[in-house]
Each structure stands twice: as structure tokens, then as C-alpha cells.
Amino acid sequence: MKDILFLSDLDNCLFQSLRVNSAGVHPMTFKASGEAHCFATEAQNTLFNLLKPRAFCVAVTARTPDQMQRTRGWAPEHINQLALTDHGATLLYRNIDDSPIWTPLPAWSDTYRDAARVCxxxxxxxxxxxxxxxxxxxxxxxxxxxxxxxxxxxxxxxxxxxxxxxxxxxxxxxxxxxxxxxxxxxxxxxxxxxxxxxxxxxxxxxxxTYVSKEKAAQRLISALKTGIGDARFDQAAHEIGEIALILTAGDSHTDVPFMRLGDFMLTPAVSPIAEQAGQHAQRHMNI
Missing domain, CATH: 3.30.70 (Alpha-Beta Plaits)
Known part of the structure; x- marks a missing residue:
């Protein structure tokens, strides 16, 4: 049973296109044609592999469900898996012993669908x-x-x-x-x-603004204890016991609100978050 909850952004955090970083060597996402599109560097791949044995891993991404389906390099080591897509408006589930196909959980997205129709x-x-x-x-x-x-x-x-x-x-x-x-x-x-x-x-x-990674991540953290009225979600929640550590990862400023829900935050050394933090440090140290 896992005791670390790992909530992670994907693009430009755990992988990116070769145009963004030519050091990518591990295929992570694929185009509809089947061609590999985004790649993880050795460092990104090592980080994910380091966490997988102990962490219940949940993607928190702006990717659509279809794009998430083609993110074949995202492969946590627990059987029942969850992924927050569409900035958290959609919660996907899969049991990798049964099928690699992600399935949306209506109990999660119904509220967002109603808001979208109003807007x-x-x-x-x-x-x-x-x-x-x-x-x-x-x-x-x-x-x-x-x-x-x-x-x-x-x-x-x-x-x-x-x-x-x-x-x-x-x-x-x-x-x-x-x-x-x-x-x-x-x-x-x-x-x-x-x-x-x-x-x-x-x-x-x-x-x-009715949807955000922060709102979705907060809702998920609570739901892992209380459920959402879906048996498939309950199966996933049973993969993680008492949470000892919440670890979050992201690269952009819009990731920071959900990242702050964790005990520790991870960001690539080359990212908008790291760049802004460096500039802030320079100002305060009068460099």
C-alpha cells in the first residue's frame, strides 16, 4: 500500500518535445499517427522511477482525455489509477490489469459540465x-x-x-x-x-475560472478519504493508505496554487517557477 501521494503536472515538467529540450530520450507521449512526440530526459525518467514504487501517482494536467490516452509513458506502479485532466474538470480511471484505456468518472465531472453549459x-x-x-x-x-x-x-x-x-x-x-x-x-x-x-x-x-488544478487537487485529496460515490474511484483510493507525504510537481505559475497543497514542491531547474524564484532571490540578496 502506498503512503506518498504524488500530484504532478506533465508537460514541461516530466517530459517535453525535443524542440523544447533535445536531451529527451524516453518516449512519453504519442501523436494520433503513433509517432512519438514528447520525451523525458534521463533526469526526469529517474525522478519518476524513484517515486513510483512508493507513491500513488496522479497526473494533474491541462491535457484532454484523448491526449492523456496517448501519454503512454505515464505508468504508475499501482493497478488502479487516476488522472485529473482538463485542468481538473475530468477525472479519469483505469485498472491496468484489465485495460490501458482511461475512462471518465461522471460523478466527478457532472458539476463542471453543468457550469460549462451555463457559460x-x-x-x-x-x-x-x-x-x-x-x-x-x-x-x-x-x-x-x-x-x-x-x-x-x-x-x-x-x-x-x-x-x-x-x-x-x-x-x-x-x-x-x-x-x-x-x-x-x-x-x-x-x-x-x-x-x-x-x-x-x-x-x-x-x-x-470555475475549474482549476488547485480546486481539483483539493477535492481529490479530500475524496480519497470520503469517496465520490463511484466504486471504481473507491478501488483506486484503496491503493493508498494513511498519507505520510504529499509531493507536488509543476513548472508554470498556474501550477503553484495546486503545488502548495503538498508538503514539498518539485519544479524543474529550467522553468518559469525556478526563473521567478531566482529573480526574487537576487533582488532580496542584492546580487
Missing amino acids: EAPLEHDLDTLSAFLPELFLPAHAKAKIDLSYSFGGDVPFYITLQIKNLKAEEIAKVMQIVQLQLEPVLQTLQGTYIQHQNDYTLAFWP
């Missing part, structure tokens, strides 16, 4: 508002902006907005995405909904 009209309005602004974005000549509405809860409920700036060179991404966010500030004041902005590489996502 459907404002979300579509805000998509139109942002779409109308795209021609005014100042971008490198070779870059192209693409905006989409992403669906969840079976694929029929509008959930969040993604803005991608494509065709950027690796060394351009950080600066261009920062400039894009600055340009968007005035138009964001006119949106009907309220959102959390989450940047991952060249993608900027606008997530509704």
Missing part, C-alpha cells in the same frame, strides 16, 4: 471577440495566429478557448508570446466571461 453563450461571444482582434495582432511575418473553441465532457460542450501562434522558431516563442499577451490586455477587458490564462509553448489557453 456556453458567454464563451462563444468571447471567442468571436478574440477572433475579431486577431488581424490587429502584431506578429513576425512568418507567424500565424489560430484560435479555436475546445470541447469536453463527451465532446459536445464548449469548454475553453485556445490561441496558437504557429510557425515560430524555438528561440522566438517566449518573447513573442509575452508580446501577444500584452497586446491582448485591452480586449480581455471586454470579455463576458472570466478566465485563467495558461501558456504552454506557443499556445495560450483561456480556462474558465
Whole structure:
């Protein structure tokens, strides 16, 4: 029985594309075509392997259920497994002795689905508002902006907005995405909904505030003791006994709220969290 609860972000934390880090050697995610997409470095792979024998591991990710299904390198060592996807709006379950397929647990997501339906009209309005602004974005000549509405809860409920700036060179991404966010500030004041902005590489996502990794992780920690009214969840909860340690991991500023629910936090040395911490330390030490 496990006594460590490991709640971890995935992308740019436990693995990333070779374009982001060419040192990746262990395939972790795969495209729909079957081609390997993201890889873990030796250090990332060693960290995960170090934790797996003793930890009940739960992914806490913005990935969709379909993307999580193709994250084949995420392989905890307990039979009944859970994963929080869609920023925590969806809780997936699988029993790896029976099948590698992840299955959503409706008892978890029903509340979020209802909220998404209520927010459907404002979300579509805000998509139109942002779409109308795209021609005014100042971008490198070779870059192209693409905006989409992403669906969840079976694929029929509008959930969040993604803005991608494509065709950027690796060394351009950080600066261009920062400039894009600055340009968007005035138009964001006119949106009907309220959102959390989450940047991952060249993608900027606008997530509704009724869902967050922090809220989902807090709910999960409590539910491991009380249940959610689902027998499959109960089977997973039985894999972990009295929790001696909650360990969290993430790389971005939007991960920090859920990471602070743990006893200790892990972040890659090259990450927005580590960079901000380093800058803060320099200011306070007058370096």
C-alpha cells in the first residue's frame, strides 16, 4: 500500500518535445499517427522511477482525455489509477490489469459540465471577440495566429478557448508570446466571461475560472478519504493508505496554487517557477 501521494503536472515538467529540450530520450507521449512526440530526459525518467514504487501517482494536467490516452509513458506502479485532466474538470480511471484505456468518472465531472453549459453563450461571444482582434495582432511575418473553441465532457460542450501562434522558431516563442499577451490586455477587458490564462509553448489557453488544478487537487485529496460515490474511484483510493507525504510537481505559475497543497514542491531547474524564484532571490540578496 502506498503512503506518498504524488500530484504532478506533465508537460514541461516530466517530459517535453525535443524542440523544447533535445536531451529527451524516453518516449512519453504519442501523436494520433503513433509517432512519438514528447520525451523525458534521463533526469526526469529517474525522478519518476524513484517515486513510483512508493507513491500513488496522479497526473494533474491541462491535457484532454484523448491526449492523456496517448501519454503512454505515464505508468504508475499501482493497478488502479487516476488522472485529473482538463485542468481538473475530468477525472479519469483505469485498472491496468484489465485495460490501458482511461475512462471518465461522471460523478466527478457532472458539476463542471453543468457550469460549462451555463457559460456556453458567454464563451462563444468571447471567442468571436478574440477572433475579431486577431488581424490587429502584431506578429513576425512568418507567424500565424489560430484560435479555436475546445470541447469536453463527451465532446459536445464548449469548454475553453485556445490561441496558437504557429510557425515560430524555438528561440522566438517566449518573447513573442509575452508580446501577444500584452497586446491582448485591452480586449480581455471586454470579455463576458472570466478566465485563467495558461501558456504552454506557443499556445495560450483561456480556462474558465470555475475549474482549476488547485480546486481539483483539493477535492481529490479530500475524496480519497470520503469517496465520490463511484466504486471504481473507491478501488483506486484503496491503493493508498494513511498519507505520510504529499509531493507536488509543476513548472508554470498556474501550477503553484495546486503545488502548495503538498508538503514539498518539485519544479524543474529550467522553468518559469525556478526563473521567478531566482529573480526574487537576487533582488532580496542584492546580487
